[in-house]
Amino acid sequence: xxxxxxxxxxxxxxxxxxxxxxxxxxxxxxxxxxxxxxxxxxxxxxxxxxxxxxxxxxxxxxxxxxxxxxxxxxxxxxxxxxxxxxxxxxxxxxxxxxxxxxxxxxxxxxxxxxxxxxxxxxxxxxxxxxxxxxxxxxxxxxxxxxxxxxxxxxxxxxxxxxxxxxxxxxxxxxxxxxxxxxxxxxxxxxxxxxxxxxxxxxxxxxxxxxxxx
Numbered sequence: 001x002x003x004x005x006x007x008x009x010x011x012x013x014x015x016x017x018x019x020x021x022x023x024x025x026x027x028x029x030x031x032x033x034x035x036x037x038x039x040x041x042x043x044x045x046x047x048x049x050x051x052x053x054x055x056x057x058x059x060x061x062x063x064x065x066x067x068x069x070x071x072x073x074x075x076x077x078x079x080x081x082x083x084x085x086x087x088x089x090x091x092x093x094x095x096x097x098x099x100x101x102x103x104x105x106x107x108x109x110x111x112x113x114x115x116x117x118x119x120x121x122x123x124x125x126x127x128x129x130x131x132x133x134x135x136x137x138x139x140x141x142x143x144x145x146x147x148x149x150x151x152x153x154x155x156x157x158x159x160x161x162x163x164x165x166x167x168x169x170x171x172x173x174x175x176x177x178x179x180x181x182x183x184x185x186x187x188x189x190x191x192x193x194x195x196x197x198x199x200x201x202x203x204x205x206x207x208x209x210x211x212x213x
Contacts, residue, residue, distance in 0.1 A: 018192050019133060026134050026199075027127035034121055041073055041118065048109055052078045055122060060139035063159045068131040070139055071122040075110025076103075095176025096140070096147035117206050123162045135195040136161025137183040155183045158190070168201040 031038075042054045056074040059067055077083075083105055084098070093099045106114065113119035126132040132139065139160035145153070165182040166174060174182070186194070 015190070015192060019195065020130075022192070022195065023127050023133050027124040030121075030124050031128075034124075037118070038121065041113070041121075044109055045074055048107060049078070059142065060160070061142060061145055061156060062131055062139055063156060065145065065156055067142075068126070068129075068139075070131070071125055073113055073119045073122060075107060075113050075119045076105040077107065080105040093176055095180075096144040096152065097176045097179070098144075117167075117202075120162055127162060131160075133159040133161045135164055135186075135198050137164055137186065138166060138179070151184075152180050154187070155180060158187055163198060163202040165198060168198055168205055 045052075045054045053074055056072045056076070057069045058072075060070040062068050087100060087103070087105075088098065090100050091098050092101060110119070123132060127134055136159050137155045140148075140155070145156070148155075165186040166179045169182055170178075186198075
């Protein structure tokens with residue numbers, strides 16, 4: 001029993017180091033491999049609207065509620081944040097999150113990027129910076145966290161990720177409460193092997209898109 005306890009403690013200490021190493025290697029490799037994709041997508045987004053930016057950055061909350069700027073390819077009209085208030089009454093997900101299937105703010109190319117999750121690729125820069133990990137709970141907005149219960153806030157006990165158990169388990173077909181359950185399940189079971197399994201499932205979801213919108 002003592003040997004098992006010692007082994008568990010050792011694994012707990014090693015895991016963060018291994019996870020960070022995997023993040024740095026994975027993000028660097030991903031950026032290198034995806035560079036041609038970045039260039040093509042950047043050109044397409046720019047050609048669709050010369051005046052609008054290619055990238056979209058937004059403040060999110062990371063581990064322990066620390067604020068950081070998260071990067072994505074722009075998938076919405078430039079004044080999307082200003083139009084949000086008008087759409088809040090049509091939210092299709094219960095809880096501290098906003099989603100509607102036919103969001104009028106999303107551009108044509110943006111719709112494709114979201115379905116394939118390619119809009120998330122710039123978050124690899126966040127991983128290199130240490131704001132995010134390859135695998136972890138989705139980083140929330142401040143207005144979402146303002147509605148959190150004590151249990152919901154446990155999602156912020158670990159570094160947020162580009163992908164996670166929620167993203168490979170139904171994504172937008174999953175309610176906010178179910179998303180929290182999945183995130184807490186991930187935190188409880190967290191391990192290097194579990195992270196690798198989720199990453200492989202993520203690749204499958206990118207190739208065969210699920211319910212993303």
